[in-house]
Amino acid sequence: MKIRVAVVGGTGYTGFELVTLLLHHPKVELTEITSQSYAGQPISMVFPALQETCSLVCAQMDLTRLVDRADCLFVALPHKTAMEVVAPLVRAGKRVVDLSADFRFRSPEIYEKWYQEHTAKDFLAEAVYGLPELHGDKIRTANLVGNPGCYPTGVILAAAPLLAGGVVDPDSLIADCKSGVSGAGRAPTLTTHFCEANEGFTAYKVGEHRHTPEIEQELSTIAKRQIKVVFTPHLVPMSRGILTTLYANLSRTVSEDEVRGLYQEAYERAVFVRVLQQGHLPSTLYVRGTNFCDIGWRIERRTGRIIVISAIDNLTRGAAGQAICNMNLMFGFDEAEGLRLRAWQP
Amino acid sequence: MKIRVAVVGGTGYTGFELVTLLLHHPKVELTEITSQSYAGQPISMVFPALQETCSLVCAQMDLTRLVDRADCLFVALPHKTAMEVVAPLVRAGKRVVDLSADFRFRSPEIYEKWYQEHTAKDFLAEAVYGLPELHGDKIRTANLVGNPGCYPTGVILAAAPLLAGGVVDPDSLIADCKSGVSGAGRAPTLTTHFCEANEGFTAYKVGEHRHTPEIEQELSTIAKRQIKVVFTPHLVPMSRGILTTLYANLSRTVSEDEVRGLYQEAYERAVFVRVLQQGHLPSTLYVRGTNFCDIGWRIERRTGRIIVISAIDNLTRGAAGQAICNMNLMFGFDEAEGLRLRAWQP
């Protein structure tokens, strides 16, 4: 027995990732893909890779039609547009995973400070932040999941066990993150032009990236007090992947074993977190195409710091894969259904 | 009911591709991976991407043990070494797909002219050239399949329908081929150094690449006379993919429809060839991670030529995927079993 699934906004990179994952998901029938730019065109014209694989035609977004054709909907629209679509779908009894930022925040004030006016505040209370390792139980019964941002996924998974274990100063966190170009979306811009990105490594939105409050919301809950995080995103000349280098001041002397214990306990039942062996460090190459988050670290006694490094695939674990994991939980499927993915290498 | 499969020489790029494909194949139990360089090490140490996915430890190659542990063997060893392993395995009643050049040639003379002495000539008569679109019936009953080279796969599939249809001059074929760097193998060399390959597009082995006689063997059979082909390989600064640009002189005036008819007929039952619509051209991006060969063309009336372009993933369709397709045929599985692969993009 399969559920019927729609992808709303299916022609960006996240949309494509959702579509290809859903087409191979044994419990899913993909019934609808909507696209404003490509309505009326077969998805296999938009992405020729899908020729002879998917015969769906992109549809104009139509709420009535969506309600009619799907039990579960993935909304991959820009902020603001998303909330206008999500609210009526949830009201109509549908289960929704929203990949925008619109339902990630418990506090409307924070959302409105960093984004814009929120016109569907009523839903914030019931929406669940879709990081399965932190909120698995709530996700299982949720009708609306706010799927985490790509950067927050890597940062939160790296930091959570240390904060929960109380071994680092919560005010000392610095997350230096590096993302492949697909994180900037499929719309052509000068920044994503091959000749500008190639050999052009750079930081951007330093001190003002909107993923900051999202990281802070989740880590503050774990730290049990309001904390602030320094977060610096960078653009890497590669297509996929995020590497996070997280710095924290140790609040006391800890052993390698103690730290390892914290991570192992935190992710004991986590299907998609790999705590690396001592001496091993993550690489974006090792998680490409998969839903894994790899985590390694190094305690630096010289300076009293710990450096934690995590790697994810920004489009899989950082977006579409995590969204499908959330769907699996919401519908009572095995958490890893459709997500035991082949690693992409080289 | 699963068959037991071994990969002999599993730590190159082709080996890794075989391993990840076999791990996801529903009819296969991967029982053994051998490696000279990494014997004794878990495969997940050689390829950290396989952590928590594959617990096999690389074994030293041992014929007795292989015979004992596998029904089907993929041999991914260098030329010459391969024949020494393949012969005893076939003699022991095993079914083997050999990915080296050692069993691709019907004529030992041609092999010995382009490679070296052949020490297992007895097996050449029974070995089948493993291009399913051409030799599917023979592959089904074969004990030994010589898996095609990466370049020949793309060239032969592009050229075959034209030669079979008699619409081109068989002496006019020129195959200008471009391969990603993984085609050069995983061993570090100056040629594959990032800083040399990046921005360094070049041709190599012009007029002397060993895939030439392989292309000629198959196309001569189709043309029903001995033909010679100009074949020029190039190295592209990308990890995966081969694009073939094939030039041929038209032997008479042909219409677009006639040419389309030839390709459609030739690949009517081919699961893994996509004949593109008029005006569309293949890209390596659209076949990445899949077993498809995409084919498009353009008739150029100005010059009386036809230009056929094909794209494959060199490690999937050009090596491991095709090898598994051959296994599927040999064991009576669905040709596409384990090969309905998710497209890798971006």
Add this chain to the structure above:
Amino acid sequence: MKIRVAVVGGTGYTGFELVTLLLHHPKVELTEITSQSYAGQPISMVFPALQETCSLVCAQMDLTRLVDRADCLFVALPHKTAMEVVAPLVRAGKRVVDLSADFRFRSPEIYEKWYQEHTAKDFLAEAVYGLPELHGDKIRTANLVGNPGCYPTGVILAAAPLLAGGVVDPDSLIADCKSGVSGAGRAPTLTTHFCEANEGFTAYKVGEHRHTPEIEQELSTIAKRQIKVVFTPHLVPMSRGILTTLYANLSRTVSEDEVRGLYQEAYERAVFVRVLQQGHLPSTLYVRGTNFCDIGWRIERRTGRIIVISAIDNLTRGAAGQAICNMNLMFGFDEAEGLRLRAWQP
């Protein structure tokens, strides 16, 4: 004594290359850069690489002002727009190197067949095709030079000595060309998006690229009869460089020495052509950032063909460097003035 030079349309990649070359040219004072998109902005805002190096502010294009401020003008505007600017500048007694296609053709019919209506036909007769190795003498006295296209530069230099020497069948030429992404310009498009170009090797405009008639015009003159050339451009995932692989049928048996003699004689006095030693082949890596065209070949007796390979930097030899070489000739400077460039590697 320096000449005053203006770059009209200076904010594309060719414009930037012109500007950086001219800034380092000992006989040039760069007095003006015009730009429609960036008028009013310092060039060092458009290209931060020029900070503390160039203080010019992009100006709106103004013919009177240009006539007033420059002795020599490089016009790097799109086709059609170019001719409207070039004509009045030449009429005003200025010497112009036009980098569009508008003044490359001797025959207005051919231009109009492949491009559009020509509104400055009167100038076609006096315009000189700016390939110094072929037309050096005429360039020296020209007021208007039509600077060659990037692809034609690599193809013509590779083919000319063979045609002049009468050793190949003029009707057999096939030019398979591969260009870095900068050849597609700086305007953001889906084609030039990092995530689409990276790992996406493809052919484009097969049989219909507008550089075809340009190649044919020059090679027909050398062959002393009208010839047609098959020309197939491809896009390579790298920023710079064009590699041309040229195929021709030998019209008779030739020795390596004879072919070498033809190339050496043809380029005896050519400062910017390097005829490679036997066994050596060009790479785009070896000409990056320079004005060189490297040429190597291989006679393939098996098939009676010769394969000639040339490499250029598409922005230097294929555009701005060649344009400045033309200026050097027009103003009686040393041909290599300002063009003894440091090779960019890695």
Add this chain to the structure above:
Amino acid sequence: MKIRVAVVGGTGYTGFELVTLLLHHPKVELTEITSQSYAGQPISMVFPALQETCSLVCAQMDLTRLVDRADCLFVALPHKTAMEVVAPLVRAGKRVVDLSADFRFRSPEIYEKWYQEHTAKDFLAEAVYGLPELHGDKIRTANLVGNPGCYPTGVILAAAPLLAGGVVDPDSLIADCKSGVSGAGRAPTLTTHFCEANEGFTAYKVGEHRHTPEIEQELSTIAKRQIKVVFTPHLVPMSRGILTTLYANLSRTVSEDEVRGLYQEAYERAVFVRVLQQGHLPSTLYVRGTNFCDIGWRIERRTGRIIVISAIDNLTRGAAGQAICNMNLMFGFDEAEGLRLRAWQP
């Protein structure tokens, strides 16, 4: 009047950069290139880019010959080997810029702790750390300059003005650095294999990279007390460039103007540091091929931190360009002689 210059160890990437820069330096005659691996071969065979540009043949290293042929020597040998060559050259009255780590440390203890035994300790006292912005006066009279490491160059230039100005907590410095692959050298390794580096962003030698004590030596001098720095290097899939993201805790409230004042004062006379305008951030693309270090920053009041970002070309400013700048100072040439380099873009 030119000085005679030799490059000892000229066939790595730093060697090539030295050679191409020296060939274009108006005050230099390049008389000798030594190479262990390529002795006897023309440098234009090792680097075909140098064909028709440099006719030198690589020589076996011979101290007598070097003393005879050069006034100034650049030693680009591995650690340990370097000191054995440098000492006799300086003793023979030559002026030497050593690009290894052997003469960067004032304290032999620190060198021996991080590297190995030092066998030329006598020279440490007279050797000058070759960062012109910090030690210009001493460099002018030095006979032996220890040329800075690539990472330290970017980190020290970013941090120095803040420490000198006393506006940051000296114990809070974290340098998260990202380098192109050429920083790993030209010798082929699995790490630098195209298919491993491409799409494989990773950190390495976390907490143990040997550039750490070099950074600490220089910054401690400025801070006037011993400080420790967290330094994390990463490998970026690009050929050239280092971006440094430096984090520091502000020790008091500072204004943008105050910080700008510190940088402007520190680099008032620095020809090769560009302090970017407010709101602008460095990119490796903007310094490619040049000797510039670009510096920008952002004061983050939310967290009481300052984030300083610097970009250099690791082979130019981070190695060969800086070495030549040191030579310019040592020989009384204009600091920028031969270093007004054309920006490489795209």
